[in-house]
Amino acid sequence: MKIIFGKKEINLVDRDVKLANRLCRKFLKTVRSKAEQKGAPTFYFTLLTVMYLMVHDCLNATSPDTLARLLNAAYRNEENK
16 A cells, blocks of 8 residues: 655555554444443544544654655565565
8 A cells, every 4th residue: 555645655564554454443443332332422533533633643743754764664674575
């Protein structure tokens, strides 16, 4: 999978993308279910909003160049296996 981050093209390892997607889906499904059981449907959306802000801060703290170097190196390493 390829993404563009700050005008930098980043290649992500497919195995990592699949696992990350699976884990995130499971986590979000569990949170939504628990929020509904507890009668707190807005908690799910609060969680999504807080996660968005935290991820945004983390990605902004890392320069696009650094992120591209790290993830592209991991991608190349995976390709050479």
